[in-house]
Amino acid sequence: MALLRRTIAQPVSIDWTSIPNPGEKCGPRILENGESCLSQPDLIGIFGGTFDPIHNGHINSVASLLDEFYFKTIYLLPSSTPPHRAPTFFTAEDRLKMVELAIENYARLKADDRESRSGVVSYTIDTLISFRSQFPDDSLAFIAGMDAFLQMPGWKRWQDYLHYAHIIVMQRPGYDPADDAWGQDCVTVDKAQILNSTAGRIYYADSMLVDISSTVIRKKLKAGQNLDSEIPGPVINYIRTKQLYAHT
Numbered sequence: 001m002a003l004l005r006r007t008i009a010q011p012v013s014i015d016w017t018s019i020p021n022p023g024e025k026c027g028p029r030i031l032e033n034g035e036s037c038l039s040q041p042d043l044i045g046i047f048g049g050t051f052d053p054i055h056n057g058h059i060n061s062v063a064s065l066l067d068e069f070y071f072k073t074i075y076l077l078p079s080s081t082p083p084h085r086a087p088t089f090f091t092a093e094d095r096l097k098m099v100e101l102a103i104e105n106y107a108r109l110k111a112d113d114r115e116s117r118s119g120v121v122s123y124t125i126d127t128l129i130s131f132r133s134q135f136p137d138d139s140l141a142f143i144a145g146m147d148a149f150l151q152m153p154g155w156k157r158w159q160d161y162l163h164y165a166h167i168i169v170m171q172r173p174g175y176d177p178a179d180d181a182w183g184q185d186c187v188t189v190d191k192a193q194i195l196n197s198t199a200g201r202i203y204y205a206d207s208m209l210v211d212i213s214s215t216v217i218r219k220k221l222k223a224g225q226n227l228d229s230e231i232p233g234p235v236i237n238y239i240r241t242k243q244l245y246a247h248t
């Protein structure tokens with residue numbers, strides 16, 4: 001694997017033997033005779049972010065995972081904007097609305113407001129616990145870009161994530177997997193392990209590479225530059241109609 005090109009939190013030594021073996025609940029999703037395995041757990045995706053604003057990097061990357069993994073649903077969760085934290089460019093309400101508009105043509109992508117409506121800091125661990133309680137028997141996959149994955153050591157109770165979900169890491173231009181990235185013992189190259197078990201594995205997906213970031217989008221918005229190829233049309237219309245580019 002290539003060397004990481006940007007600064008990241010250093011990996012921390014964890015006792016990975018404490019991660020339970022993912023429950024092998026069922027055989028392959030598609031059996032050798034072509035029939036599907038009905039007792040297979042569903043695969044539910046959890047994709048959190050600030051989405052300030054959502055852009056085609058988020059949408060195209062996550063959409064490319066839908067069929068690669070047979071996701072039943074991937075939930076997109078904009079974070080909240082707690083009063084004591086640095087404000088986001090767009091409000092939590094607007095960020096949620098823009099997520100809804102961005103995914104309106106994708107039946108298996110759904111916006112989820114459990115973080116944005118909370119009004120408190122959104123911690124990934126709390127979101128994972130909430131989803132696990134909602135979907136006790138399904139496979140859960142927390143989806144993150146490579147930059148976010150590499151920064152997880154340092155997030156609240158990050159060592160517990162794999163107890164609740166798998167992690168699927170999406171490629172992101174400028175970020176390569178480091179040889180010493182955390183969780184090496186839990187990495188699998190076998191998709192079946194994600195599909196057939198409920199939690200506990202890390203998979204580096206071969207997702208679409210899209211070189212867009214919200215930071216650059218916000219700069220372009222302030223400069224009045226064209227964003228047609230970087231943000232879904234309905235989101236651009238929303239920003240224009242509500243004149244949200246006037247935010248500072």
Ligand code: ATP
Nearest residue numbers: 049050051057061144145148172210212213214215
């Ligand atoms: P910012 O520039 O403000 O940091 P961002 O573009 O990184 O924003 P976030 O909302 O912070 O967007 O990211 C949410 C999740 O989406 C993170 O897991 C991040 O790694 C992932 N992500 C963002 N942009 C891309 C992209 N172009 N390709 C793949 N993953 C991405």
